[in-house]
Amino acid sequence: MIGRSDVLAASERLVGRVRRTPVLQTTVITDRGDDVPVALKLEYLQAGGSFKIRGSLNALLAAATPPERVVIASGGNAGIAAAIASRQQQIPCVVVVPTTAPHAKVQALQGLGAEVVLHGDRYADAFQRATDIATEQGALQLHAYDLPDVVAGAGVIGLEIAEQIPACTSILVAVGGGGLVAGIAAATGDGVKIVGVEPTGIPTLHAALAAGTPVDVNVNSIAADALGASRLGTIAMDVVQRRGVESVLVDDAAIVAARRQLWERYRIVVELAGATALAAIICGAYVPAPDEHPVVVLCGANTDPAAL
Incomplete structure (x- = not known):
């Protein structure tokens, strides 16, 4: 459904419109007590506090006819991104969020001038x-993760990683609906391993790979506000199977432990979803090979610092 050419086109549209987020080369302490070298892609420093602005803005710029109004359903981050992108293009934006959405994200949406509609849980x-x-x-209805231009926009992160860390051999990415992991997988070559990390309580990717098709899963995790999709997107399914x-x-x-380590060691504040990919290395669910050069995407930071 999308390929590297789509990501390259998105990259050209987004030049000068989004931040090229930096990379931090460091080590993390695992639960085994050893230090593991990693590179952290600091995507939480992106405009709006998450990677989502890349996809929303790319979708608006790629539209054949400029929309007069935009609407999106979101647990928070995609809505914030859509609101920022719409404001840049001077387009009214409606964001529909579940009643369970964090207050900090609802406040951010309202502060950006979006019309916020609370509906369902x-x-x-x-x-x-x-x-x-x-x-x-x-x-124009944007989608948080299952729209080709949204996925392609997110994939620009993969292009940046390839330029910033040529030695990269693996990229760990948090998975909700799968837009981010699909975009990065589409952007990178077969020589780079892509690892999707998700909470045990929301295994959309894991269940889809087991079934060979997207299936509904229960949503039961502290990271549900950002990774709470109950089903992997169809675009993501296509890309993850091919790659x-x-x-x-x-x-x-x-x-929780990964987020705490980010704060205690680096004074990095991320939301729980933003720490999910790193958690795999810290807890040992994913152990990099001795010659591996893993990059971990810290994808978002829309959280209340008091919750740390």
């Missing part, structure tokens, strides 16, 4: 309401 409920609004108002993306699961305790 799951992403699926919010998505259905957003679809209805798109029909009623003739709005042989691996799946790793981590429990909530490991996610």
